[in-house]
Amino acid sequence: MAHQIPEDGTLLPLMEEFYTIQGEGFNTGKAAYFIRLGGCDVGCHWCDVKESWDAELHPLTHADEIVAKADSFPGRAVVITGGEPLIYNLDYLTKELRKKNILTFIETSGAYPLSGEWDWICLSPKKFKSPRPDITPFANELKVIVFNKSDFEWAEKYAETVSENCKLYLQPEWSKSKEMTPLIIDYVMANPRWEISLQTHKYLNIP
Numbered sequence: 786m787a788h789q790i791p792e793d794g795t796l797l798p799l800m801e802e803f804y805t806i807q808g809e810g811f812n813t814g815k816a817a818y819f820i821r822l823g824g825c826d827v828g829c830h831w832c833d834v835k836e837s838w839d840a841e842l843h844p845l846t847h848a849d850e851i852v853a854k855a856d857s858f859p860g861r862a863v864v865i866t867g868g869e870p871l872i873y874n875l876d877y878l879t880k881e882l883r884k885k886n887i888l889t890f891i892e893t894s895g896a897y898p899l900s901g902e903w904d905w906i907c908l909s910p911k912k913f914k915s916p917r918p919d920i921t922p923f924a925n926e927l928k929v930i931v932f933n934k935s936d937f938e939w940a941e942k943y944a945e946t947v948s949e950n951c952k953l954y955l956q957p958e959w960s961k962s963k964e965m966t967p968l969i970i971d972y973v974m975a976n977p978r979w980e981i982s983l984q985t986h987k988y989l990n991i992p
């Protein structure tokens with residue numbers, strides 16, 4: 786039976802939640818509680834959490850329960866990820882987190898309308914389902930995954946659509962990182978408005 790998900794955002798398909806260190810991008814190194822919501826139809830062939838795609842596999846969980854858990858850890862930031870978290874209305878969840886003085890960070894492809902109140906928006910655009918043009922100006926961080934050489938030119942196209950103070954990152958696709966990391970290093974040295982982002986949690990063997 787398909788999930789009946791209320792539009793008020795009080796119930797969300799929760800795949801997993803874990804307290805760890807943000808491994809990627811601008812907030813790398815900071816303690817954060819991760820909330821991974823199930824459901825994604827973007828279809829990245831190299832996605833590292835394909836188990837998240839089918840929302841039906843993940844139990845509908847009350848946002849109050851998620852917030853209480855997040856509040857029980859010393860870290861004062863949450864990363865809401867997925868799956869594609871913006872499939873859901875995140876207004877309620879983020880408001881309740883903020884009431885507890887928890888910073889709200891999101892990892893999104895931008896393929897769905899922006900909801901929620903955010904302290905940090907990491908936009909990672911995908912070729913397989915483009916971000917909505919109305920979301921790109923709100924990104925604090927643009928994180929482009931580099932799977933092949935053509936992705937540098939593609940990254941520049943998205944850099945045109947973000948705000949002037951948006952941070953720009955190039956992150957090697959994990960299975961291609963041996964080949965792509967040296968290209969990213971050269972690219973960043975030649976184009977220093979970009980920075981390299983590594984999936985440091987995978988090197989540290991933490992979630």
Ligand SMILES: C[S@@+](CC[C@H](N)C(=O)[O-])C[C@H]1O[C@@H](n2cnc3c(N)ncnc32)[C@H](O)[C@@H]1O
Nearest residue numbers: 831832833867868869892893894909957958959
């Ligand atoms: C699993 S996604 C979930 C959030 C959202 N669907 C998105 O793609 O931004 C979290 C982050 O991991 C990145 N990612 C996913 N698979 C990856 C891979 N194989 N190598 C490097 N980064 C990857 C995504 O681009 C995104 O920045």
Ligand SMILES: Nc1nc2[nH]cc(C(=O)O)c2c(=O)[nH]1
Nearest residue numbers: 806807808809866892986992
């Ligand atoms: N440590 C850690 N950092 C992350 N940054 C983004 C992640 C994600 O899957 O969204 C992730 C993750 O899964 N683990």
Ligand code: SF4
Nearest residue numbers: 825827828829832868
């Ligand atoms: S958008 Fe994110 S969760 Fe969805 S397939 Fe791509 S990387 Fe995976």
Ligand SMILES: [Mg+2]
Nearest residue numbers: 833834866992
């Ligand atoms: Mg991950």
